[in-house]
Amino acid sequence: MYRKREYLATPMFNNSIKMMLLGGGELGKEIAIEAQRLGIEVVVVDRYDWAPAMHVAHRRYVVDMLNPNAVISVAEREKPDVIVPEIEAISYEALEELESRGYFVVPNAKAVRIAMNRIELRKFAAESLGLPTTKYAFAENPDEAVEACDKVGYPCLLKPEMSSSGHGHAKVLEPNPRAVKEAYEYAIAHSRGKSRRVIVEEFVQLETEFTVLTYRYVGDNGVITETCEPVEHWRYGKYHYIESWQPSTKQRYVVEKARDIGVKIVNALGGLGIFGVEVFLTKDGRVLFSEVAPRPHDTGMVTMASQDLSEFAIHVRCVLGLPVPKPRILTPAASIAIYTDKENIWGPRIRGVYEALKIEGVDIRIFGKPFTYKDRRMAVVLARGRTVEEALEKARKASSYISIE
Ligand SMILES: Nc1ncnc2c1ncn2[C@@H]1O[C@H](COP(=O)(O)OP(=O)(O)OP(=O)(O)O)[C@@H](O)[C@H]1O
Ligand SMILES: [Mg+2]
Incomplete structure (x- = not known):
């Protein structure tokens, strides 16, 4: 069904190969750059103007991506060869409709729909595939939530059925129906869409977290699924990523278990492209599937420093039908995300770059987001070292110089 690509072409001509990115954040920007390098015509859609990827696109559209008609209209106008969702908050009805009209949606509309819904995804992973996960239960009203927590x-x-970046996560420490009901209302208030459903998960003690970048590409005899060397990351108790590094320093059998989970879930979801499979290693030694993003992963930005093909280059090759020989780790590397705590600064400046870039092996990516809000990610520091520890030290030192104003 998926074809090998025999040629590339010239952008802005009638026979160009066109990629439409739905979402133009920092990950989309790197996807767009990799696509540009291969002569792809790049169209970026986002809900605000001058989103990062728009700076490196041939054309851009500002559209509410939760509105199915809006997404379908832009696609019908552009008629892209490949549609690459870059964020979760996209109308999946639009993606399903576009797929039924013959468009190639990456990795496929069904995978996007399952992965964006915590309840669907948990049923799929734990109940259909038998992958190990945290203990869990579902609830759709406050009383059920109390029952679910007790269970x-x-x-x-x-966690709400649909949300991302940790929105609506509420921890409950001990049996207390009032606290559970408050947590339930909090989760629902931060949910995307009108759903009243939540998942309740056992809160595990983490030893570390892995992102298993797992990709599917067109090989000589059909689709091949492979994994990158797992990325490790640490969030310091927050729900968003702060530091990541590669290769993992954990024991090989643990890393292999994580990879195995990556291959199983991604094979079941199908399609083409790279997936960020999030896996927990708990303090009591369990390796658990957590969730999967059917696209490059923020913690995987480290691969821009560590691998010969970054997760973005891999994604682009996969979705275009190009081969992906196993990526090589060139050097241990680390990444640190730079967040701002400032509200509503337009055209922010990033200070401290001179000191940061004086450190050998350090690089920075400025996303170019036009305005700030509290906890918005604005840049990432990348560092190479002889060891992961050295890379992390350099990245920490470099990021300590950086400020947003
Ligand atoms: N059951 C759990 N026990 C302990 N920690 C958890 C659990 N679930 C999530 N976390 C922590 O919260 C983080 C975010 O959780 P999750 O990936 O489910 O949320 P998300 O909204 O999808 O966030 P992101 O978009 O950053 O992946 C995890 O990476 C982990 O650090
Ligand atoms: Mg996650």
């Missing part, structure tokens, strides 16, 4: 045990974590 899962304490501490536990409530």
